[in-house]
Amino acid sequence: MKLGFYPVLGKSDFVRSKGKKIPIWQLLEYQPVGWLYSLAIKAEIVPDSPIVHDCGSFNYRDQDIPTLNGKYVDAYWSIHRYRERSKVGDIIVCPDHLLVGENIRERQEYNLKQAETFIQLAKSYLPNRIPLAVIHGQSLSERLEVAKYLLGLGYRHLGIGGLVSQAREYSINLHIIKTITQVVRSPKAGVSPSLIDSERVLPKAGAMPTAGVAIAPLHEPNAHLHVFGLCSPQYAKAFIQMGLSFDGSTFIREGLGGGMFVSHEEKLIRIPTHCAPKCNCHVCRVLNRHRIDPRLTNKGRTHTMGRIAHNLNLVISTYRKFTPKEKIYLVAGCGKQLTYPAAAKDLYYSQHFQACRRYVEEQESRWYILSPLHQVINPEAIIKPYDKSPYSLSHQERILWAQQVAESLIQVASPEIEFVFLTGKLYRQEVTSILQANGYATKVPMQHLAIGQQLAWIKKELEQEKQLVLDI
Numbered sequence: 001m002k003l004g005f006y007p008v009l010g011k012s013d014f015v016r017s018k019g020k021k022i023p024i025w026q027l028l029e030y031q032p033v034g035w036l037y038s039l040a041i042k043a044e045i046v047p048d049s050p051i052v053h054d055c056g057s058f059n060y061r062d063q064d065i066p067t068l069n070g071k072y073v074d075a076y077w078s079i080h081r082y083r084e085r086s087k088v089g090d091i092i093v094c095p096d097h098l099l100v101g102e103n104i105r106e107r108q109e110y111n112l113k114q115a116e117t118f119i120q121l122a123k124s125y126l127p128n129r130i131p132l133a134v135i136h137g138q139s140l141s142e143r144l145e146v147a148k149y150l151l152g153l154g155y156r157h158l159g160i161g162g163l164v165s166q167a168r169e170y171s172i173n174l175h176i177i178k179t180i181t182q183v184v185r186s187p188k189a190g191v192s193p194s195l196i197d198s199e200r201v202l203p204k205a206g207a208m209p210t211a212g213v214a215i216a217p218l219h220e221p222n223a224h225l226h227v228f229g230l231c232s233p234q235y236a237k238a239f240i241q242m243g244l245s246f247d248g249s250t251f252i253r254e255g256l257g258g259g260m261f262v263s264h265e266e267k268l269i270r271i272p273t274h275c276a277p278k279c280n281c282h283v284c285r286v287l288n289r290h291r292i293d294p295r296l297t298n299k300g301r302t303h304t305m306g307r308i309a310h311n312l313n314l315v316i317s318t319y320r321k322f323t324p325k326e327k328i329y330l331v332a333g334c335g336k337q338l339t340y341p342a343a344a345k346d347l348y349y350s351q352h353f354q355a356c357r358r359y360v361e362e363q364e365s366r367w368y369i370l371s372p373l374h375q376v377i378n379p380e381a382i383i384k385p386y387d388k389s390p391y392s393l394s395h396q397e398r399i400l401w402a403q404q405v406a407e408s409l410i411q412v413a414s415p416e417i418e419f420v421f422l423t424g425k426l427y428r429q430e431v432t433s434i435l436q437a438n439g440y441a442t443k444v445p446m447q448h449l450a451i452g453q454q455l456a457w458i459k460k461e462l463e464q465e466k467q468l469v470l471d472i
C-alpha cells in the first residue's frame with residue numbers, strides 16, 4: 001500500500017461540460033496516491049487508482065447494531081460488497097464500530113470478532129486484495145493490545161481510527177499515533193514506563209474488554225499503518241515524515257459549505273467564496289476554459305464540484321511540500337585515475353572519490369560524475385584515462401563548461417529534483433546558479449569543509465546509516 005494521502009470519493013465526483021462528465025481527478029495537477037471509497041455511498045464514477053474500501057463506520061456510529069441501507073454490517077456482508085467493488089491490489093477494510101455511546105465494551109468485542117472472521121474470508125475469497133483492520137481503543141494501552149491482537153491474527157495493514165472526534169487535540173493524537181507506529185514497527189520499543197505514563201493524556205483509561213486475547217509478538221517492521229480521517233496540513237506533514245498513509249474529506253466538506261482553500265506556505269486557509277480571490281491554479285484554469293467558476297454558490301452543482309476540485313488540488317499541492325525531494329548526487333571526477341579504460345565509477349580511484357562513491361551508492365539515488373573533459377558522465381560509462389584539470393580551464397572556458405553541465409543535468413531531471421553537490425567549488429559555482437535560475441533546488445552539504453574534514457563527514461554519515469539499518 002502506497003504512503004500518502006487518499007482523498008475520500010464522493011457520490012458524483014465530476015463536473016459537467018457540454019453534456020460530458022469530467023471526473024475531478026482529470027482536472028487535478030497532481031494525482032493522489034489513491035482514494036478512499038466507503039460502502040456507505042454508491043459513486044457514479046470511480047477512478048482507476050488504488051482504492052481503500054471501507055465500511056463507513058461513521059455513518060452508523062449512533063446505532064448499536066451497525067447497519068447500512070438496512071443491512072447488518074459484518075465481515076460476511078462486507079466481503080460480498082468488496083467482491084463486487086474492489087479490484088486486484090485494492091485495500092479492503094474490516095468492518096469496525098466506533099467506541100462511542102453506552103455499549104463500548106460490546107462494540108470493541110464486535111470489532112475484534114469481525115477482525116478474526118474478516119481475514120479468513122479475505123484469504124479465501126479475495127486473496128489478491130489487502131485486508132486492513134482498524135485499531136480502536138479508549139486508552140493507549142488498549143490500542144496497543146488491539147494492535148498486538150490484530151498482528152497475531154495475521155494483519156500486516158493496520159488502521160488507526162476513532163481520533164476524528166478529538167481532531168483538535170493535535171499533540172495527544174500525534175502521541176497516540178507515534179507510539180502505536182513505534183511499538184508495532186520496532187522490536188526494541190517494548191511497552192516502556194514512558195508509554196504507560198502517556199496514558200495520562202487520555203481521560204478515560206479503559207481495560208481491554210475482551211478476555212483471552214492471543215498474545216503475539218508486537219513487532220512487525222514492515223507493517224503498514226493508515227490513519228483514518230485526520231488530514232489537516234499539520235497532521236499530513238507528521239504522517240508523511242512518519243511514513244504513514246491517511247485519508248480525509250475536508251476538501252469536500254468545505255467545498256459544499258461554500259469555502260475555498262487558499263494556500264499560505266504550509267497552511268491551507270478557508271475563505272468564504274464571496275471574498276475569495278480569483279484563483280489561477282491548474283484546476284481553476286481548466287475550469288475557466290469550460291466556463292465553470294468555483295466561486296459561484298447557488299448556481300448548480302457543477303460550480304460546487306469545481307470548488308471541491310480546486311480545494312483538493314490545493315490540498316495535494318500543499319502535501320507535496322512535505323514529501324522529501326528526489327535527489328541527484330554529483331561527484332567530481334578528480335584525482336588519480338587508472339591507466340586503462342574503465343567504468344567511470346572505477347576509473348577515479350582516489351580515496352576521496354571512492355568515499356564519495358560509497359556514500360552516494362548508499363543513498364540509492366541517481367548520481368553523475370562531473371568532469372572537465374566530459375562534462376557529465378554516467379558512473380557506468382566506460383571512459384579512457386585523460387589529463388585535464390579544472391584549473392587548466394580559462395574563466396571563459398569554465399563558464400561554457402558550466403553551461404554545458406547545467407544543460408545536461410536539466411535534460412535528465414524533472415523540476416522537483418534537488419541536486420546535491422559533493423564537489424569542490426570549481427566544479428559547482430557557476431553550475432549551481434544556472435540550475436537555481438531554472439528553478440532547481442541545490443545543496444552543498446560539505447561546503448566549508450577541507451578535504452580531510454570531508455572524508456570524516458562521509459565516514460560519519462555512512463556509520464549513521466549503518467546504525468539506522470541495524471535499528472530497523
Ligand SMILES: [Zn+2]
Binds near residue numbers: 281282283284285310
Ligand atoms: Zn484554483
